[in-house]
Amino acid sequence: MPGPGRGPMPRGMKPMVENPGKILKRLFKYMMVDFLPYWIGVFACIGISVYCMTVRGTMFTKNLINIVTDMIKNQSVDFGPLLEEIIITGCFVGVGIIASFVQARIMVVITQGFQRKLRDDMFEHMESLPIRYFDSHSHGDIMSLYTNDVDTMRQLVSQSFPQFVNSTITIISVVISMITLSGWLTLLSFVLVGIMLFVTKKVSSKSGKFFVKQQKNLGALNGFVEEMMSGQKVVKVFCHEDENIREFDRLNNELCDSSYNANRFANIIGPINAQLGNVSYVVIALVGGLMAINGFGGFLLGDLAAFLSFNRSLNMPINMISMQINSIVMALAGGDRILKLLDEKPETDEGYVTLVNAKKVYEPKQSGAEYSEDEKGSYRLEETEERTGVWAWKHFHKAENTTSYVELKGDVVFDNVDFGYVPEKMVLHDIKLFATPGQKIAFVGSTGAGKTTITNLINRFYDIQDGKIRYDGININKIKKDDLRKSLGIVLQETHLFTGTVMDNIRYGKLDATEEEVKAAAKLANADSFIRRLPEGYNTMLTGDGANLSQGQRQLLAIARAAIANPPVLILDEATSSIDTRTEKLVQEGMDKLMKGRTTFVIAHRLSTVKNSDCIMVLEQGRIIERGTHDELIELKGKYYQLYTGNQIAG
Amino acid sequence: MIKKLLSYVKEYKLLSILTPVAMILEVIMEILVPRLMGSLVDDGVNVGSMEHIVKMGLLMLGCALIGLLGGILGGIFGAKASTGFAKNLRKGMFDKIQTFSFANIDKFSTAGLVTRLTTDVTNVQNSYQMILRMCMRSPATFLLAMIMSFMISVKIALIYLAAVFVLGIVLAIILKKAMKAFDQAFPKYDDLNASVQENVSAIRVVKAYVREDHENKKFKKASDNIRKIFSHAEKLTTFNMPAMNITVYACILGIGWFGAHIIINTCETELSTGDLISLLTYCMSILSSLMMFSMIFIMLSMSAASARRICEVLNEEPDITNPENPVMEVKDGSIEFKNVNFRYKKDGKENVLSDINIKINAGETIGIVGGTGSAKSTLVNLISRLYDANEGSVLVGGKDVREYDLEVLRDEVSVVLQKNVLFSGSIMENLRWGIRKTGGEAVDYDTLSAEEKKKLDEECVRACRLACADEFIEKMPEGYETHIEQGGTNVSGGQKQRLCIARALVKKPKVLILDDSTSAVDTATDAKIRKAFASEIPGTTKLIIAQRIASIMNSDRIIVMEDGKINGFGTHEELLANNDIYREVYESQTGGSGDFDEGGER
Secondary structure (H helix, E strand, O other): OOOOOOOOOOOOOOOOOOOHHHHHHHHHHHHHOOOHHHHHHHHHHHHHHHHHHHHHHHHHHHHHHHHHHHHHHHOOOOOHHHHHHHHHHHHHHHHHHHHHHHHHHHHHHHHHHHHHHHHHHHHHHHHHOOHHHHHHOOHHHHHHHHHHHHHHHHHHHHHHHHHHHHHHHHHHHHHHHHHHHOHHHHHHHHHHHHHHHHHHHHHHHHHHHHHHHHHHHHHHHHHHHHHHHHOHHHHHHOOOHHHHHHHHHHHHHHHHHHHHHHHHHHHHHHHHHHHHHHHHHHHHHHHHHHHHHOOHHHOOHHHHHHHHHHHHHHHHHHHHHHHHHHHHHHHHHHHHHHHHHHHOOOOOOOOOEEEEEEEEEEOOOOOOOOOOOOOOOOEEEEEOOOOOOOEEEEEEEOOOOEEEEEEOOOOEEEEEEEEOOEOOEOOEEEEEEEEOOOOEEEEEEOOOOOHHHHHHHHOOOOOOOEEEEEEOOEEHHHEOHHHHHHOEEEEOOOOOOOOEEHHHHHHOOOOOOOHHHHHHHHHHOOOHHHHHHOOOHHHOEEOOOOOOOOHHHHHHHHHHHHHHHOOOEEEEEOOOOOOOHHHHHHHHHHHHHHHOOOEEEEEOOEHHHHHHOOEEEEEEOOEEEEEEOHHHHHHHOOHHHHHHHOOHHHO | OHHHHHOOOHHHHHHHHHHHHHHHHHHHHHHHHHHHHHHHHHHHHHOOOHHHHHHHHHHHHHHHHHHHHHHHHHHHHHHHHHHHHHHHHHHHHHHHHHHOOHHHHHHOOHHHHHHHHHHHHHHHHHHHHHHHHHHOHHHHHHHHHHHHHHHHOHHHHHHHHHHHHHHHHHHHHHHHHHHHHHHHHHHHHHHHHHHHHHHHHOHHHHHHOOOHHHHHHHHHHHHHHHHHHHHHHHHHHOOHHHHHHHHHHHHHHHHHHHHHHHHHHOOOOOOOHHHHHHHHHHHHHHHHHHHHHHHHHHHHHHHHHHHHHHHHHHHOOOOOOOOOOOEOOOOOOOEEEEEEEEOOOOOOOOOOEEEEEEEEOOOOEEEEEEOOOOOHHHHHHOOOOOOOOOEEEEEEOOEEHHHEOHHHHHHHEEEEOOOOOOOOEEHHHHHHHHOOOEOOEOOOHHHOOHHHHHHHHHHHHHHHHHOOOHHHHHHOOOHHHOEEOHHHOOOOHHHHHHHHHHHHHHOOOOEEEEEOOOOOOOHHHHHHHHHHHHHHOOOOEEEEEOOOHHHHOOOOEEEEEEOOEEEEEEOHHHHHHHOHHHHHHHHHHHHHHOEOOHHHHO
């Protein structure tokens, strides 16, 4: 049953699968695990139905003919033996039908269950992969794993594999039956089957070659189309339609050619085998006829009829197997790609320092009086279940077997950090900076200077090559990634929203937030007023990455999302740049409220942000070339001064 | 829908007709063979006539050969016709998409268009091939086998007829239910894929908020839901096989019983044992052809969704087309809006732009400011006719934009879109997008002489200098030959914007529109670009949309947009004096909370 995937052709398939045996073995294992009892059920059902229907059914023809010839010979009108034969066969067939029905039902469970498992495993694994994976794989490619490649696997599990088992069992049982009828004819039959297999192999290797080419061409076309469709507006603006059509035609014709060749060879395997089957039928009839006439080895006419039927039954599964070869080849390619995804190394996390709720326990004064709130007296942190608003890093020291708690404050230090996306090309050099809790650090510098990269290091989207980053005095490599990221609020350069209501999207920052909290966060980010004006307010559905909202509105939601998470450290990456200036004034107020008391790293062009920063880092080509407050840097008359005054051109 | 699709068969019509013909030839031979077999057994084996066996054997071989020919031809024709059909469909769609206006493009998602061009077409191609090769085959097999059966024995053939009737009804019922179930299931599957897509593109958000588990949970729920829906649909189809098997074996057993009676009672005059064998073979053919037919139906119904999606593209009418006798020259870069109203949806009630009346002189630099959603982009999009005004008219060079040849207009009015993209290829190749066509023909760079190439390259480099893109390009190890990844992911946002501006400048347009195109460019460079514009291309009318007031306050005049209306239009000083919105924006940006680059402009 063709299932959900759209079309059997995976795109962007690798021309050759390395080590197909190994892949097949792994796929097989993957297929079996979890579903073993089901498969056993399927195999049993196949065995039963093959015996009951194919073998018994064919035997019936033989017995029928033999009975009838006997009756003619003996001038008998006793239909008793025939009736008996019909009843027995009827019973067998009945069992066979039930078995094949049961098999079909189990197969539904396996097919759908397997697909679900595959999808879930892929998705879960994908979620665990580092950002690098998404940098280095096109989104279209990843998507095609879920559609085309899963589909080839479905084909394998639901059709090719059971068909293969069925055919094998059929072949074995038919061969056994044939041997019991006549060994010599069986031998002859084998020779003919051998010829058939030889031809099939020849033709299918040709078609296979073109199938691989077809996948390649399809991948090329797909890539082109994807790129052009996403840039279609630019194409229009540049009147580039004709050039596009020209290139598309070229790719399209190539695809058509290889697809034609692949299909052509695949199409003729069937007829060739069918006719070879007929030839084999004739040859067997001739030889068998001779044997029956000459009474060679007690071979009867009924036997010949049965043998001929069996011969037919033998050809059918062989045809079936040859028809599955292409889809097995494709499943191998698809499986290979899926296994590659599953083999990708997930984000490693050797961190062991965790973030826990804590409460401050003040040492009681000797006099028994308690410390007042603002008194910064000595206290110790104690882990607690409840949400106290106080967080602590739980640091277990293996050597001493002790656990210490460090309060989460948002103290960030970069110590001689070097980083490059690829080891050969460093993007950041010797970055040193520190931010004490509540400080605002601004990054300025030309585009491509490495501002965004620095912020991506704090939350460990990428791991640094050299140097150290410390968070509240703890090396961030020691902190569990999840906990590290939970303590950081991020508003990214590009806003991404999820399918769901506005409420859901804001709640993304804190899953258990109440409606009031969501609204408060929205108000803080000044998103509340526009949300209210949406057709269904907070319950308005957003689809397609919030395509129904303006860019500014989407950013407001992203800010609200960060606000609700209430993290001690904020990373703002040019978040406000495309909000219009009027709204921005309001946003600024909200942001200022949000930033209050939090360590903030901000990449922005806003003067106010930069001016109010406790420290400004001027970056150039991955190095911090100037640092200081606004006034200090103006005084310095360096790069910052140039940027600030716009007088760089003169230099 | 089907008619529309079939109109793309075009040059493959003959092959499409020949395929079923060849297949029928194969079927005829296939049906003759059992008859010959029966004769071989009856008159050959039974009576011990080796001569007859040989004769029939040779006849069968002949049939096999003809059948082989039919099968192979059918296979080849079918492959050619279906792949050709697919090619035409893809081309038809792609060509159609190229004629789409922005409004048309907005209707489809990128992913949707890609699926339509690839997987959906593949589905239709497979179905078409199946129709050509199988759809004819099954009924033909059915019919011929039935005729042969009647010729052998009317009585027994009647059993088939009854069986076929019953099986046909059962299969039809199953089919109808299963198709309905599948129809409901497929959209869910698309939703699931959409959510994967969403996760892939928003992975940074997912990771930043540590929501992997949350997403996993969401996905698993949807995934399991799909499993349930599809299991339900597939379970319905599992009734097919037993229904078929019951009928087949009931027939075989029934024929055995009645056949034997007829043979014995009539002493083989009405029916022979050989006939019986033939009948049993036909029984299989008849019923399995019925089965095949029902399978084909399910497959077809599955590709019906694909066909529908393809037709959506093919049927979409581009709403902006070239006029009949287009004006081929734009006189100058003057722009005028006369009583323009605009709505994105034709029947929509609310105007996105209303009552726009402005006149811009050639060579002026115009700044446009306004809040989010104040329709700044919409306003400039009308100038190069990316959308058409619903009422009123937009004039460029003194003529309505609807009178111009689209290409001419868009070459003269160069837009740097807000959401811009670079294409995979070298920087130079990207810049060459801006090279104008000559005489309606695209310039094929590769065929040019070295001298012409050099000239074009120099123009591209000049454009980069204007857009201040030369500084970073020249620092790259491969300079202008540096490879740009799809979507320009290997350059920074600011670099990308500068390249996009350069690309637009290569056209040497009379009007240049920058739609928030320097937002990611650092402020100093932004100023430098504007300075270059003023000195190097003074004759070009420049429209600049910006959020930073500094980017536009030195413009000749400034348009202030508010809720789709012109709120103010004048020089910086005028607006500062009498436009509240402008003053507010200006003060907010200069009063300590403005743009970082603002200081430099004083």
